[in-house]
Amino acid sequence: MSIEEDIKQEQFKSEFSKAVVNIIYTHGWLHQHHQELFKRHGLTTPQFNILRILRGQYPSASTVNLLIDRMLDKSSNASRIVDRLETKGLVIRKQCPTDRRAVDVFISEEGLELLELMDNEMGRWETDYCALNEADAKELNRLLDKMRSAITAPEDTP
Amino acid sequence: MSIEEDIKQEQFKSEFSKAVVNIIYTHGWLHQHHQELFKRHGLTTPQFNILRILRGQYPSASTVNLLIDRMLDKSSNASRIVDRLETKGLVIRKQCPTDRRAVDVFISEEGLELLELMDNEMGRWETDYCALNEADAKELNRLLDKMRSAITAPEDTP
DNA sequence: TTTGAATAAATGTCGTTACATTATATGTAG
DNA sequence: CTACATATAATGTAACGACATTTATTCAAA
Numbered sequence: 001m002s003i004e005e006d007i008k009q010e011q012f013k014s015e016f017s018k019a020v021v022n023i024i025y026t027h028g029w030l031h032q033h034h035q036e037l038f039k040r041h042g043l044t045t046p047q048f049n050i051l052r053i054l055r056g057q058y059p060s061a062s063t064v065n066l067l068i069d070r071m072l073d074k075s076s077n078a079s080r081i082v083d084r085l086e087t088k089g090l091v092i093r094k095q096c097p098t099d100r101r102a103v104d105v106f107i108s109e110e111g112l113e114l115l116e117l118m119d120n121e122m123g124r125w126e127t128d129y130c131a132l133n134e135a136d137a138k139e140l141n142r143l144l145d146k147m148r149s150a151i152t153a154p155e156d157t158p
Numbered sequence: 159m160s161i162e163e164d165i166k167q168e169q170f171k172s173e174f175s176k177a178v179v180n181i182i183y184t185h186g187w188l189h190q191h192h193q194e195l196f197k198r199h200g201l202t203t204p205q206f207n208i209l210r211i212l213r214g215q216y217p218s219a220s221t222v223n224l225l226i227d228r229m230l231d232k233s234s235n236a237s238r239i240v241d242r243l244e245t246k247g248l249v250i251r252k253q254c255p256t257d258r259r260a261v262d263v264f265i266s267e268e269g270l271e272l273l274e275l276m277d278n279e280m281g282r283w284e285t286d287y288c289a290l291n292e293a294d295a296k297e298l299n300r301l302l303d304k305m306r307s308a309i310t311a312p313e314d315t316p
Numbered sequence: 317t318t319t320g321a322a323t324a325a326a327t328g329t330c331g332t333t334a335c336a337t338t339a340t341a342t343g344t345a346g
Numbered sequence: 347c348t349a350c351a352t353a354t355a356a357t358g359t360a361a362c363g364a365c366a367t368t369t370a371t372t373c374a375a376a
Contacts, residue, residue, distance in 0.1 A: 001303070001306070001307070002299075002303050003299065003302070003303060006306075013281065013284075014284070014288075014295070015290075015292055015295035015296050015299065016284055016288045016290055016295045017284055018295070018299055019290065019295045019298045019299050019302075020188060020284065021230075022298070022299050022302045022303070023181060023184055023185055023188060023302065024185060024188065024189075024230060025230055025302075026181055026302045026305060026306060027181055027182060027185035028230060028231060029306050030178060030181060030182065031182075035334090039334095044361065044362075045362090046361090046362065046363090047361095063324075063325090064324070064325060064326090065323090065324065065325085072179075072182060072183055072186060076362070076363060076364085077326095077327095077362075077363075077364085078325090079324095079325060079326055079327085080326085080327090080361085080362085081361090081362080083326095084361075096324095099323095099324080099371080099372075100324095100370080100371060100372085101323065101324040101325065101370065101371045101372070102323090102324055102325075102371095103324080103325065103326095123171065126171075126172070126174055126175055126178065128308070129308040130172075130174045130308065131304055131305055131306075131307050131308035132173075132174055132177065132301065132304060132305055134173055136301055136304065137172070137173035137174045137176070137177045138173050139297065139301060140177045140180070140298070140301040140302070140305070141160075141161065141173065141176055141177050141180050143290065143294055143297060143298040143301070144161070144177075144180045144181065144183075144184045144298070145159070145160050145161060145180070146289055146290060146294065147184060147289055147290055147298070148159070148164075148184055148187050148289075149159070149289050150286070150287040150288065150289035193364090197364095202331065202332075203332095204331090204332070204333090205331090221354080221355095222354070222355060222356090223353085223354065223355085231332095231333080234332075234333060234334085235332075235333075235334085235356095235357095236355095237355060237356055237357085238331085238332085238356085238357090239331090239332085241356095242331075254354095257341080257342075257353090257354080258340080258341060258342085258354095259340065259341045259342070259353065259354040259355070260341095260353090260354060260355080261354080261355065261356095
């Protein structure tokens with residue numbers, strides 16, 4: 001269904017303006033499906049993302065700062081997300097031996113197992129829901145990358 | 159910058175898989191810019207969206223149910239968002255005369271003025287940040303629409 | 317070495333999402 | 347008309363996003 005039909009009303013000022021709304025709407029569509037998957041395993045989206053970063057570093061430790069750096073949705077509160085993952089036994093927190101301010105966070109065995117399970121489901125979902133062929137997906141990536149390439153701060157240019 | 163460079167690490171399982179991450183990331187990019195704009199006027203994103211819906215109905219009333227229907231980010235709590243807009247004097251709540259369960263919500267004069275200001279800024283932003291030409295934007299819209307056209311519930315098909 | 321700046325994480329607050337529950341009012345069947 | 351289901355908002359709760367502040371530790375300079 002086209003974005004106009006989905007959203008009802010609204011004439012867009014331009015194709016670009018429509019694309020902005022379309023990205024927001026499509027993100028919502030994606031988020032809804034992902035969330036459904038995560039919920040079956042008692043996780044939220046940011047908890048899943050943190051687990052994935054931790055696995056990426058495994059068996060090395062990640063500090064909270066590293067988690068913040070790597071998170072897509074920045075400025076989220078990594079500290080409290082780690083709290084909840086620790087409560088569920090999916091991660092382990094240890095004092096960093098070389099810097100007593102820092103905390104070393106590790107994904108646990110349970111965390112690794114859960115993540116593998118969810119990765120498989122996610123893969124199946126992507127197979128089932130993929131309505132784009134290879135060329136389409138490539139073109140979509142190209143356009144999104146191009147979109148973000150807009151001058152970053154128009155008022156800063158001399 | 160390509161999504162791989164932006165996100166660091168991570169080889170993607172497929173172009174589609176990459177596109178999923180790219181949409182999430184690009185949405186974050188958009189959201190950040192929009193939020194900056196909204197913040198200058200003391201609004202949040204959902205508050206702005208509710209105001210736009212109310213203006214779309216103006217001078218007719220909108221019930222809370224209608225707001226929920228029209229909101230992109232569904233299942234948000236329209237009731238409490240209206241609370242905060244009312245505190246700021248941007249909307250007016252009245253009991254619906256024909257149904258005492260329902261509440262008629264109107265955008266106020268202040269709300270209309272604020273929205274016009276913000277619309278202008280938004281329009282300027284879109285002009286400044288538009289790195290896509292007409293054909294690009296059209297193609298992007300086509301691909302996003304196509305992406306969401308995937309079978310809605312694979313387990314429901316016989 | 318002592319002081320002060322900078323860093324790492326945790327904590328606090330407000331508005332939000334997601335979801336469940338409640339309260340009030342309407343509608344309908346008996 | 348009464349009883350029960352339904353519709354419309356509002357309220358409650360846990361987790362999150364955004365942002366400011368606090369606490370503890372390290373680093374750097376006087």
